[in-house]
Amino acid sequence: MLKELFTQARVASRTLARANRNHALNAIKKHLAAHIPEILKENSIDVENERQKGTSAALVDRLTLTEKRMEGILEAIDQVIALPDPVGRVLEGWRHPQGMQIEKVTVPFGVIGMIYESRPNVTVDAAILCLKAGSAVILRGSSNALNSNRALVKAMREGLKEAGLNENAISLIDSTDRSSVTELLTARGFVDLVIPRGGAGLINHVVQNAKVPVIETGVGNCHLYVHRDADLNSALKILMNGKTQRPGVCNALETLLVDQEIASAFLPRAVKALRDAGVEVRGDEDTQMYAPGVVAATEEDWSTEFLDLIIAVKVVKGLDEAINHINTYGSQHSEAIVTESLKAAEQFQNEVDAAAVYVNVSTRFTDGFEFGFGAEIGISTQKMHARGPMGLREMVTIQYRIRGEGQVR
Amino acid sequence: MLKELFTQARVASRTLARANRNHALNAIKKHLAAHIPEILKENSIDVENERQKGTSAALVDRLTLTEKRMEGILEAIDQVIALPDPVGRVLEGWRHPQGMQIEKVTVPFGVIGMIYESRPNVTVDAAILCLKAGSAVILRGSSNALNSNRALVKAMREGLKEAGLNENAISLIDSTDRSSVTELLTARGFVDLVIPRGGAGLINHVVQNAKVPVIETGVGNCHLYVHRDADLNSALKILMNGKTQRPGVCNALETLLVDQEIASAFLPRAVKALRDAGVEVRGDEDTQMYAPGVVAATEEDWSTEFLDLIIAVKVVKGLDEAINHINTYGSQHSEAIVTESLKAAEQFQNEVDAAAVYVNVSTRFTDGFEFGFGAEIGISTQKMHARGPMGLREMVTIQYRIRGEGQVR
Numbered sequence: 001m002l003k004e005l006f007t008q009a010r011v012a013s014r015t016l017a018r019a020n021r022n023h024a025l026n027a028i029k030k031h032l033a034a035h036i037p038e039i040l041k042e043n044s045i046d047v048e049n050e051r052q053k054g055t056s057a058a059l060v061d062r063l064t065l066t067e068k069r070m071e072g073i074l075e076a077i078d079q080v081i082a083l084p085d086p087v088g089r090v091l092e093g094w095r096h097p098q099g100m101q102i103e104k105v106t107v108p109f110g111v112i113g114m115i116y117e118s119r120p121n122v123t124v125d126a127a128i129l130c131l132k133a134g135s136a137v138i139l140r141g142s143s144n145a146l147n148s149n150r151a152l153v154k155a156m157r158e159g160l161k162e163a164g165l166n167e168n169a170i171s172l173i174d175s176t177d178r179s180s181v182t183e184l185l186t187a188r189g190f191v192d193l194v195i196p197r198g199g200a201g202l203i204n205h206v207v208q209n210a211k212v213p214v215i216e217t218g219v220g221n222c223h224l225y226v227h228r229d230a231d232l233n234s235a236l237k238i239l240m241n242g243k244t245q246r247p248g249v250c251n252a253l254e255t256l257l258v259d260q261e262i263a264s265a266f267l268p269r270a271v272k273a274l275r276d277a278g279v280e281v282r283g284d285e286d287t288q289m290y291a292p293g294v295v296a297a298t299e300e301d302w303s304t305e306f307l308d309l310i311i312a313v314k315v316v317k318g319l320d321e322a323i324n325h326i327n328t329y330g331s332q333h334s335e336a337i338v339t340e341s342l343k344a345a346e347q348f349q350n351e352v353d354a355a356a357v358y359v360n361v362s363t364r365f366t367d368g369f370e371f372g373f374g375a376e377i378g379i380s381t382q383k384m385h386a387r388g389p390m391g392l393r394e395m396v397t398i399q400y401r402i403r404g405e406g407q408v409r
Numbered sequence: 410m411l412k413e414l415f416t417q418a419r420v421a422s423r424t425l426a427r428a429n430r431n432h433a434l435n436a437i438k439k440h441l442a443a444h445i446p447e448i449l450k451e452n453s454i455d456v457e458n459e460r461q462k463g464t465s466a467a468l469v470d471r472l473t474l475t476e477k478r479m480e481g482i483l484e485a486i487d488q489v490i491a492l493p494d495p496v497g498r499v500l501e502g503w504r505h506p507q508g509m510q511i512e513k514v515t516v517p518f519g520v521i522g523m524i525y526e527s528r529p530n531v532t533v534d535a536a537i538l539c540l541k542a543g544s545a546v547i548l549r550g551s552s553n554a555l556n557s558n559r560a561l562v563k564a565m566r567e568g569l570k571e572a573g574l575n576e577n578a579i580s581l582i583d584s585t586d587r588s589s590v591t592e593l594l595t596a597r598g599f600v601d602l603v604i605p606r607g608g609a610g611l612i613n614h615v616v617q618n619a620k621v622p623v624i625e626t627g628v629g630n631c632h633l634y635v636h637r638d639a640d641l642n643s644a645l646k647i648l649m650n651g652k653t654q655r656p657g658v659c660n661a662l663e664t665l666l667v668d669q670e671i672a673s674a675f676l677p678r679a680v681k682a683l684r685d686a687g688v689e690v691r692g693d694e695d696t697q698m699y700a701p702g703v704v705a706a707t708e709e710d711w712s713t714e715f716l717d718l719i720i721a722v723k724v725v726k727g728l729d730e731a732i733n734h735i736n737t738y739g740s741q742h743s744e745a746i747v748t749e750s751l752k753a754a755e756q757f758q759n760e761v762d763a764a765a766v767y768v769n770v771s772t773r774f775t776d777g778f779e780f781g782f783g784a785e786i787g788i789s790t791q792k793m794h795a796r797g798p799m800g801l802r803e804m805v806t807i808q809y810r811i812r813g814e815g816q817v818r
Contacts, residue, residue: 014760358813360813365811
């Protein structure tokens with residue numbers, strides 16, 4: 001039963017809006033720095049456990065903390081301290097005809113639940129962003145990082161205490177039991193918002209089971225459409241950047257759509273460049289015709305987020321078919337067109353249903369730092385509250401404040 | 410199976426952002442006006458059915474349409490036409506260091522589901538607001554208004570058709586089966602947002618069963634706290650307005666909290682005035698002492714939205730206890746303090762967790778029209794996306810649009 005933990009988080013949250021949160025972030029940084037040896041020791045237990053289970057090297061690497069990674073985590077805290085306070089901004093204000101003043105002010109959410117997979121840096125990242133945004137956070141990391149997370153949360157709570165804040169502003173669900181996830185997802189009245197960070201399986205589990213509000217993040221089946229009026233050199237550059245610069249992230253490309261008018265000019269070059277970079281190309285019949293030797297793409301490939309050096313390629317009749325394909329198979333994350341045609345650019349941006357729609361730019365830019373937000377809790381792929389990169393500005397809610405002298409209706 | 414209806418709504422939604430929606434709203438108004446006799450005839454069948462079932466006069470009245478009420482509905486369409494288009498607003502724009510332009514633009518949600526109780530005017534209200542906001546709407550009214558709703562939706566779809574729009578932009582779930590509600594609430598990928606409008610039972614059913622994003626609306630357990638530094642005449646005026654001007658609405662008062670320092674001066678006057686207005690007063694022990702003959706309040710009364718001429722009254726030690734009581738029992742809708750103290754006003758507005766927090770003003774002002782939004786689809790009592798009165802500006806989502814000349818990371 002986590003009800004006591006939830007209640008304590010709620011109590012702590014009441015005082016955060018007006019606390020000196022930057023002061024507390026500094027104290028947290030200090031205590032994390034002081035505990036690096038202990039944190040690395042606990043992390044090595046988690047890492048060793050995974051090694052013995054035979055977990056893949058890539059996943060073990062994601063789990064591993066080092067001196068250098070800890071330095072990166074501490075630097076990120078300084079960056080968050082330097083950002084403006086998202087709480088207490090007066091977004092608008094106006095006068096009611098009867099004379100009272102109405103103001104729309106940003107206020108903290110209250111209690112935010114974070115459910116995430118193995119990377120222990122998310123533990124610090126999420127906690128400091130929630131604190132900066134004036135909300136208490138309840139962290140539920142994955143069981144294979146539990147020792148690391150315990151050590152990180154312990155140090156952060158020491159920092160809160162030193163700064164005179166309620167240490168329950170940051171708490172960890174110290175359980176590997178799946179029922180604790182369910183409890184967090186159904187804690188209506190205790191948890192104001194849950195943000196899942198992880199793969200499609202985790203996000204889907206959360207959405208299917210949550211009774212509290214959720215912001216879905218991070219699933220990206222992104223497309224590049226090369227229009228008939230494209231600059232093909234530019235198209236090739238954007239394609240290679242989107243697919244190969246960092247294939248494991250959500251804003252990487254998964255499908256290439258090529259206009260039939262330029263397919264014979266573009267596809268052989270594109271497929272050669274992709275293969276030279278080690279990318280497996282899966283194409284429809286037309287693609288196979290223009291670039292012999294390409295593997296046949298299956299229906300499933302169109303909706304798959306490969307997160308790997310694999311790309312699905314389809315030749316389309318034109319803009320309408322491209323837009324229709326994207327709106328059918330895409331995950332409403334990031335979509336791009338390469339074209340010199342103003343009309344095509346406009347139609348693409350008007351009709352594609354996604355968080356970020358690019359003209360002649362790589363989809364890899366969908367990112368809170370690239371967008372200039374200075375931080376990012378995740379990339380929202382849903383339409384409520386936050387869409388696209390979610391920074392501190394979206395980690396608050398609003399309140400209307402009205403002052404008058406006895407006005408009644 | 411409603412999948413075909415959902416798919417048709419999605420197809421219709423794709424064209425709405427750039428359609429002449431005001432032209433369509435005018436056509437809808439024309440066709441509703443032309444069909445008034447037919448609509449009233451169908452409505453009279455619903456009304457007669459309810460009468461035979463022995464439904465209360467108040468509920469029958471809510472269900473009833475008249476010539477005059479139809480006129481009001483048509484006038485409301487003119488008001489919505491006159492409002493600015495919420496779609497296509499560039500909220501922000503900036504340049505990325507690599508030179509491309511990023512714009513944050515409002516775009517329609519897509520498909521909005523509305524689940525609501527008997528008042529057939531909501532059928533038109535919700536449909537025209539969704540259309541104005543560029544979204545297709547799927548309406549699920551209550552079974553006792555089905556004949557009325559069919560006639561209203563038929564006329565509106567004729568209007569859409571005449572204006573050259575896809576008539577599936579407005580559709581009615583023509584079923585009284587509860588499973589159709591469940592189907593709407595779980596239509597992930599088809600429905601972008603569901604807005605329930607009705608009593609606590611309906612809202613709770615929706616929240617517990619929805620797998621699609623929901624905006625909770627309308628449950629209001631609102632408090633008035635009379636602080637020790639209050640102008641008692643002003644307090645009395647605000648109390649009577651909040652409780653008696655329209656007791657059946659969500660922004661009406663349900664509980665009065667009185668500071669012990671002014672209890673002996675205020676409570677006898679307040680209780681007398683309430684009783685003179687026909688209000689049943691239920692008080693804690695202190696209240697019963699200051700105003701003999703008051704019924705004892707139960708624990709349940711503190712969390713009850715009476716929506717009737719009943720009020721719960723409690724004497725509190727001071728501001729902290731008042732805030733704590735409100736944050737414990739309130740529904741985060743509208744809360745008010747009466748005080749001349751700046752410090753008390755600030756603390757109350759900073760610490761009360763609600764959509765609208767008033768100082769020396771009646772809670773009855775929490776309303777999209779009073780706030781100057783020109784329309785209102787509901788009053789959100791949750792913290793995501795929209796909080797408080799939800800107007801057209803909150804009935805859209807955003808999209809980032811990025812244009813460049815081949816930029817890559």
